[in-house]
Amino acid sequence: MNLVTSILQHAMDDPKRIALTDQQSSLTYSVLVHRIKRIALGLKQQHVHGHDKIVILSANRIEFVEVFLGAVYAGCIPVPLDPKWTKAEVDAVIEQCQPAMIFADQALANNLSLEDREIRLLTFSDEEEGSYDRWLEPLQPEAEMDDTNECLFIGFTSGTTGMPKGYLRSHLSWIKSFEATSEAFRLNPMEHFSAPGPFVHSLSLFALMQSLYFGATFHIIRHFTAGKVLELCKQVPEVILFVVPTMIESMMQEASPGQTRIQALISSGGKWSEASMMRCKEIFGDAKLYEYYGSSEASYISYTDVYADNKPDSVGRPFNGVEVSIRDEHFQEVPSGTIGQLYIRSGMIFSGYDHLPDETASVFRDGWLRLGDYASMDADGFLRLAGRAKNMIISGGLNVFPEEVESVLQRLPEIAEVMVFGVPDVYWGEAVTALVRWNGEKRLSTEEIKQYCRHDLASYKAPKQLITVDHFIYTSSGKIARHAMKESVKRVMI
Structure with a gap:
C-alpha cells in the first residue's frame, strides 16, 4: 500500500484540479504527478536506490512537497529536517542517516557541512534559478513507481531536551490515520486544506498528505501570520485548518465575527482554556472545532468535538481502531478513574526509532506502546x-x-499563559513554581492563587511561588519550550 497511488489516481480522474497553491503559483494534480516522476527519474540517474534516504531542509514551499513525493515514488525515504535546528543538530542527523542526496533552500544551505562527504546537494531559490531547477528541467517522466518500501518517511522529534530522535512512519500507518480522522471529524466537503505550521512537523505534514490523499487543494503558507491565514479563509470558503492553539489565539486577536467561513479548526499541540474556546465560537461562528491528542510516534490517539462533548478537562475519546489501557508500575490495569501510565495499541503507531533499537524496545511492551x-x-x-x-x-x-x-490556572481570566515546574528546595525537594504571563495589568498574589487552587487541587499541588514573565519561548511546533524556559529562569534566579 503506497500513499502516492491515490495521488496518481486523482491525476487521472481530475487532472486539472489544483493540488498545491502558495498564492503565487499552483500545480494541478496532472502537473504534480509529472514532476514527481521526473524527480524519481533524476534520483535513479544519480544512482540513488530504493530505501536510500533523501534529506529535505526547507521551509514550506511547493518544491518540498514534490521532492518528498518524488522520493517516495522512487522507493526512497524522505527525511525532512527542521530549518530552525542549529548547524550542530543538522550535522549530527546527517551523520546518523547518511543520505544519498540533499535538497535545501539556498538560504539554509549554509547550515550544511558537506566538505568531507560525497553527497549531492541541490538548492531551491526564489531569487534566481537554483541548481534544483537546472537538474529537473531536462528530465522526462519515464520512471516507474517503486512501491516495495513500506517506510513512508523518517521524521524527528523536536529535540527540546536533547538531540532529535528519528522515528519511522509507514505508508499504512498514515493511510489508516487519514481514514480515522475522516470518520471522526466529519469533514465535508474535503476540498480545501491548509496547515500554516512547518511541514517538518507531523501536524502540518499530515494535513498536507491527507489533502492530497483525498484529492483536495492544499494552500501552502510559508510562514505563519494571523493576517495571512485570515486572508486565505476570506478568499476560500469552507477551508479546513490544522493549527496549534497559539495560532488560533493570534487569529482571534485580529479577526472580527463573521469575517470568515471556516469549515473546521483542528487543533493539537497544547490544551486550550475553556474561555478561549468560547471566544473562538463567537469569532468563527459555525466552524467545527476539534481538539486531538496524539504524538509523532502514536499518530492520532483521542479527540474531542469541543462544542458537542462538553468535557473541557479531557482529551476526548479514542479514535476508531485505537485501544487504550491504563496500567500501574507492575503493568496491571487500574480501575476506571484511576491515574496510571497510558498505553495504546493501533494500526497508526510508528515502526520504531531510526538506529535506536534499545529506545524502540523500551517504549513497547507486549504489543502496547507506552506514551510516557x-x-x-x-x-x-x-x-x-x-x-x-x-x-x-x-x-x-x-x-x-x-x-x-x-489546566486549573488557565481558567483564571487574569492569566494569559502559564507553565508549572519544580525548583530545587531544601525542605520540599522540589517547590511547585508557576511561570505566569499576565493578561492585563491585574496581578494575583501567591496566596490568592493557592485559595483558587483549593477548589480543584490538593493543597500540596498549588504553586508555592509565582514568577512573572513577559513572554514564553516556544518550540517550532508552537508548544512552550519547557527546558528552555527552565534554563532562562535559572539564570535569573542565580
Whole structure:
C-alpha cells in the first residue's frame, strides 16, 4: 500500500484540479504527478536506490512537497529536517542517516557541512534559478513507481531536551490515520486544506498528505501570520485548518465575527482554556472545532468535538481502531478513574526509532506502546491526562503533574499563559513554581492563587511561588519550550 497511488489516481480522474497553491503559483494534480516522476527519474540517474534516504531542509514551499513525493515514488525515504535546528543538530542527523542526496533552500544551505562527504546537494531559490531547477528541467517522466518500501518517511522529534530522535512512519500507518480522522471529524466537503505550521512537523505534514490523499487543494503558507491565514479563509470558503492553539489565539486577536467561513479548526499541540474556546465560537461562528491528542510516534490517539462533548478537562475519546489501557508500575490495569501510565495499541503507531533499537524496545511492551503520559479514563470513555512522566515534580515526597496544575490556572481570566515546574528546595525537594504571563495589568498574589487552587487541587499541588514573565519561548511546533524556559529562569534566579 503506497500513499502516492491515490495521488496518481486523482491525476487521472481530475487532472486539472489544483493540488498545491502558495498564492503565487499552483500545480494541478496532472502537473504534480509529472514532476514527481521526473524527480524519481533524476534520483535513479544519480544512482540513488530504493530505501536510500533523501534529506529535505526547507521551509514550506511547493518544491518540498514534490521532492518528498518524488522520493517516495522512487522507493526512497524522505527525511525532512527542521530549518530552525542549529548547524550542530543538522550535522549530527546527517551523520546518523547518511543520505544519498540533499535538497535545501539556498538560504539554509549554509547550515550544511558537506566538505568531507560525497553527497549531492541541490538548492531551491526564489531569487534566481537554483541548481534544483537546472537538474529537473531536462528530465522526462519515464520512471516507474517503486512501491516495495513500506517506510513512508523518517521524521524527528523536536529535540527540546536533547538531540532529535528519528522515528519511522509507514505508508499504512498514515493511510489508516487519514481514514480515522475522516470518520471522526466529519469533514465535508474535503476540498480545501491548509496547515500554516512547518511541514517538518507531523501536524502540518499530515494535513498536507491527507489533502492530497483525498484529492483536495492544499494552500501552502510559508510562514505563519494571523493576517495571512485570515486572508486565505476570506478568499476560500469552507477551508479546513490544522493549527496549534497559539495560532488560533493570534487569529482571534485580529479577526472580527463573521469575517470568515471556516469549515473546521483542528487543533493539537497544547490544551486550550475553556474561555478561549468560547471566544473562538463567537469569532468563527459555525466552524467545527476539534481538539486531538496524539504524538509523532502514536499518530492520532483521542479527540474531542469541543462544542458537542462538553468535557473541557479531557482529551476526548479514542479514535476508531485505537485501544487504550491504563496500567500501574507492575503493568496491571487500574480501575476506571484511576491515574496510571497510558498505553495504546493501533494500526497508526510508528515502526520504531531510526538506529535506536534499545529506545524502540523500551517504549513497547507486549504489543502496547507506552506514551510516557499518566492518564485516567472516566466511565464515559473519555481520557484525562495527568501529565508527562518526564515533567513530574516530586514535592514533599508526593507526585505533582505540572499539566494538571496548569489546566486549573488557565481558567483564571487574569492569566494569559502559564507553565508549572519544580525548583530545587531544601525542605520540599522540589517547590511547585508557576511561570505566569499576565493578561492585563491585574496581578494575583501567591496566596490568592493557592485559595483558587483549593477548589480543584490538593493543597500540596498549588504553586508555592509565582514568577512573572513577559513572554514564553516556544518550540517550532508552537508548544512552550519547557527546558528552555527552565534554563532562562535559572539564570535569573542565580
